[in-house]
Amino acid sequence: MMKASATLTIGRKTMIGTLLGAVSLGMIGSTAHAVSVPDHIRVALFLDLSSKYQALTPAVTLSSAGGMKLTWNGAAIATVNAGKSVRFAVDGYRAIILETDDLAAATSVLKTVQRSTNAALLIRLSKNGKTVYQVTEGNYANAAAAAAAVAKWTNAGVAAGVKSLSAPVVAGPWAVEAGPYANEAAAAAAVASFGALGLDAFVSQKLTGSTPSYYVRIGQASDASALAELKNKAASVGVPILIPDASAAYVVLRNDLTASGTPDAAVPLYALSASAKLLAAPVNAGNGILVTERSKRTYRGNMELSVLNGDLALVNDVPLEQYLYSVVGSEVPGSWPLETQKAQAVAARSYAVFSGTGFQIADVVDTTLSQTYNGIGAENANSVAGVNATAGEVLTYEGKVIDAVFSSNAGGVTADNATEIWGSSTPYLASAAQSPDAGPQEGKLEWYKVALSDGEIGYVRSDYLVYSGAKNEAGIPLYASTGDGVSVRPSPQTAGAGANPIAKLYKNDQVVVLDKVLEYTNYNWVETFTADQLANSINKRAKSKIGSLQTLEVSQRGLSGRVSEIKANGVPVDVGVPDNLRGALGSLKSTLFDIEETGRFSVVGANGAQKNFPTEGSASSLQIQGASGAAVTAGSSNLFVLNGDGELRAATTDPEFVITGKGFGHGLGMSQWGAKGLADQGYDYQSILQYYYKNVKIEKDGGE
Template sequence: MPLVVVRLQPLVSLGLSSLGLSSGLLLLGGTHQAVVAAREPDIRVLLQESEQISLRADADRPFRLTGPDLGRIDLTRLQIELSSGGLSLVMEEAGAPADRPMRRRLPTSAQLRLETDDPRGLWLGKRRYGGSLRLLVHKGRIAVVNHLGIEDYLPSVVGSEMPQEWPMAALQAQAVAARTYALRQRGRAGLFDVQATVASQVYRGLESQTPRTLEAVQSTRSLVLVHAGQLINAVFHSSSGGATEASGEVWRSQLPYLVSVPDHDQQSPVHRWETRFDADQLRRAFRETGGVERLEVLESSTTGRVRALRVRGPVGVLRISGSELRQRLGLKSTMVEFNWLAAGEGEGEPSPSTPPSQLSSRWVGFLVDPDGDGISEQLSPPPPLPQQLRLRRRPQPVLEVRGRGYGHGVGMSQWGARALAEQGAEFRQILQHYYQGVEIRPFRPSYDPAVARLPQLEPAWRG
């Protein structure tokens, strides 16, 4: 049966108001049908959690504050502090003298909403954000959650995760991957969908939005990555070191689209790297064993990443995963080799590796759930160093670590995407190289597998 497109009348009259849509299309194909969203989905981004929040308008355009016992107030500045079991507000009203602020006290159950019509956004600390902000107390701190449309959120993510001067095809690939990840996370937590940090994907507000990142988002509007009718877990990383990793080699399950593929990240500044650790640094990193005398790799992936190893020290033996080794030593990746140098061999002081400032890897320092649930756990700090070992001072060899790549190595390599784009690949080719067997389709809100397979290439929502 061919695809039939039927224009709907107002949805309330058709009994579809429960879907939250004001207008739309009904798509009929075979036995399947679905409603296409008439407006883009919203995303809730956790920006900050602290005991004190400072917000202000940009120049002379006030913002609106709405809350219990406040009604609606136009403000130019707002300071909120959590103290003595309540919220203390200091507000500068629009048109009122700045030296005569209004003060209010609210219970911790109060929820506040801030909105502005200013395209320059609202200042939170040193960054500006569009959309609206919601403030509420969460786990003993004031949480600031940014509510905005997914297409307004993405230009900042692309500019935060990838240099905006990179080829457009690479930026477009980043936009589709970021959109897929964010939409897959919607509704999974009560307060927010994603965080603004590497715990999800980096979002720095309007400062990271540029004409080129806007173009990357607008030219891929509503497109997402789908496998077997479901949004994929679109993880990405900075640089793989020559070959991406299969998800099952790093995490607990092997996803069919996250398999190892050749990478093209040779231009990456972290394609090859090395770092050194002296005895004191190793004792601090491995307090349970009193330092490191020997490292034995027990399991490696097919690409050479360390999966498990045994650490032998003066006072004990410890088995850890490659991810834990990476966190303890601050390594860029787990694709590493070890070499012992005599004390004093090699110039310069040993120092732990530091991540490159140009790119951010989504999962630095965390163990990740490859099924898309975000952080599965954070590693606990090791126990205190035994007193007798603090008193020992004797020359010991230096551990040299030579590695490749930066990040977990699963999914799209950002430096590889850049190289493919420079070779003439367009964003669909880049994405289908790193995410094997996926389809690139407009997003559908029902998550119905049949909907994801519908052969419609127009955006799922309009601007």
């Protein structure tokens, strides 16, 4: 770990020389119009990339204050009125848990199922001359998986005691069809006729050539074997019934009561086949489209609905510069200097252009897996100004747009990709550089790490303790509380997971001070783990499992001081690339850290023999001899020992680990807090970018 004194502050004179050296290597685009920057970008929402491209939501609800147009293959299929919602899902395999004519009962079952999953729907349809309600769950890959779900919900008794019109069953995408019909009204009238026979029937649309036409889709069968019987029964209506080509694209229109729960407040639900693709566009572009399931955020541009790997896919097709309004506003505070906004805009634009179609059907995603994009609500005047002032500008290296990665806070020094993060040699991400990242500490007080009278260890803000003038029996100074109800916290912070008090101090209560530390921020932080917590976390990510964790130590560091290898119980832990250590060690903020092993210490006995803890392969314990000569066995509570220099240290008989570190994120490329620090010192965005990305040029879109 690099010393704080080397990274906390960087003087203006020192930085000037460093920046001039960086700028001289790559001045602003001397080759005009050398690159091409696209006008639009495709942003995938809801994608889970842990194993394959999978959606995180089974249904999407869209609306727009000015109304929307739905199109398929460029042809209009529906108009959604201002402020009204429309939903989309996949016409796949589902569990029909309940079919009843009792709406209240159906709503109750729906709510029960929703406690366990977000894949439950309440659909209204007409059968046998009455209105009925189906509670369905899931979008499953096949009929067998849906059948297992039917059994699960049946065994759980979620619909027990409810009047049901049919037994729980698997619903699937197999159906017969009638049509085409002249319009939606004609198709809806035909639906009523088929429903009177007790059949599940819905208005649908499919392409005739390149034009959408209205049909009626009859049945929700789980396989093709049911189609002949469905066809014969539906034919009694007196119209031709066809078994459609299974590969033909279609959408089914259902009446969705999931959100409203009232009979006359149904929301149109378009269930898409595997090859269907719809586009929702706001009538007034200035209104944007609200996505209910994405925290009710509103987005510029259009929304494309399709099916990817059997799941619903939602892609926001938006002008690149307008996308950046939100990215910059999401990534850095609007109160930060304009030059920081500009630097972020160019970095984000470069990253987006470099990505290409990196996500199969999209260029980027809306999370930090790419860069944060929270829609129109994240925009602010400064983010818009920063994007507009740098319109079309990207960073290039040897004529190609770079992968301009960035992180929140480099902890005072940027990372080296080859030795510390992802293990690749990227020239413009190779050199570690000092970074003025200490901004999160501004205005923050220091904290005391203290030991309470019962042996508990915690943190107290420094303005709540004063030296009492007294010492304990071991000659250790005692500090006293200056007020009543002073919180002792497990971490030096007043907000967050580590902020809940573990004890309270009252005026003149005395404690022993073990250390004085900075407040927990994205620049400086501390985390404490038990051996079991870290062992479980490591075993989820390491290629070889570890047993009981006794020791954990840093065994290798890279150029910036970031940890590139750790050893558990003396054996290197293989988690792949070094940056994966963050996740393997309980989701640390960065890999710029030190490990303190509180259970690791040596004791010299009265006979001069040295004993090392933890003692591997032995159950021997630590015996402590008191002033009376009696020996006691140290328990599981904290120990407080003096080292050879007379410094007091907290130790534990069981292995525990205190990890202290700096920074937030991988630390490659531009540090956002560092960019702010440079802008505060008067540097422009070009100098900031060319400091963090080595030997690059800033070039303008060749299309302008």
